[in-house]
Amino acid sequence: MSSAAIFPPPPEHMARLTTLVDRFAGRLENRLLRASPWQVVQVSTREPIVSFTFDDVPASALDAGATILEADGVRGTFYISGGLAGRVEPGRTMIDLAGCKELAARGHEIGCHSHAHRDLRHVDSETLVEDLARNAGYLDAIDPRSGRRNFAYPYNSGSFGKRAILANAFRTCRAGGEGINRGPTDPTFLRAVEIRQPQQHVLGLVRWIDALIADPGWLIFFTHDIAPRPTPYGCTAPGFRLLVGYALARGCHVLTVDAALDRMGLRERAP
Ligand SMILES: [Zn+2]
Structure with a gap:
């Protein structure tokens, strides 16, 4: 037997392996969730609808993102995690309560992104209800x-x-999945397309809007910060402005998630 078989791998290798296995398990669970919808509603294919959404949310999403949407007369959906309020992270500072109130006052939709911002696969049901x-x-x-x-x-x-x-708790739940919602759709696992770095990727996202015009449905974008030097999960103001302007120029209805559901006749049922 070789000596390599006697000693366990170093802890940093084990941690990396655990992370990789967890990521793989997460991707597999998402695929299985797509394959077995919890509910099915009909997303309208009569007209192209686009929603711009923000997760977490960095303060720059208000300062730059909301302002860009408003300049074109439209609004966005901001999924807020209360537990991240005011937090300073590398490259971004999170929005605080006053910033969220300003978003709401300016007509944007405030959505939920959980309080503690943990991967729900690792949270038990009781903890999730409390969160x-x-x-x-x-x-x-x-x-x-x-x-x-x-x-x-x-x-x-x-x-x-x-x-x-x-x-039971929410009207819809948005995931990722890089796709357009069309026809039969699980409202507890809506598809969305990420706006992230590099800038070349952002510019290429206009192809999703072209695909939506060719075959209408509901295209939901999501991003995080809007900054001159964005994090890998964000976008510059010119890049974001280009996507919003392109969607409108091509004749898309740009609506918050709530307004898109109303327009498609997917009415809120009694809780
Ligand atoms: Zn998040």
Whole structure:
């Protein structure tokens, strides 16, 4: 037997292996969730609808992102994690309560992104219910409402065991998946396309808008910060402005998630 077989791998190698296995398991679970919808609604294919959404949310999404949308007379959906409020991270500072109130006052939709921003696969049901109640308290202080909000999964990571809780609590739940919602669609696992770096990738995203014009449905974009030097998960202001302007120039209806659901006749049911 060789000496390599006697000693375990170094801890940093084990940690990396664990992360890789977890990522693979997450991707597999998302694929299985797509293959077995919890609910099915019909997303209209009569006209092209685009929603611009932000996750977490960095303060620059208000300062630059919301301002760009407003300049074109449209609004976005901002999925807020109360637990991230005001946090300073490398390359971005998170929006605080006052910033969220400004978003709501300017007509943007406030959605839920959980409070603690943990991968839901690693949260038990009881903890998730408590977490969602905590975030609902935070969001109600921003924008009180009687109907259900829309939700976006932290890390776009779905979880089989949490679908009943989420379906009951929210009007829709948005994941990733890089696709357009058309026809039969699971509202607890909406597809979305990421706006992220590099800039060449952002410019290439106009192809999604072209695809939507050719074959209408509901295209949801998501991003994070809008900054001159964005994080890998964000975009520059010119890049974001280009996508919003292109969607409008091509005749898309640019709507918040809530407004898109209303327009498609996917009405809120009684909670
Ligand atoms: Zn997030």
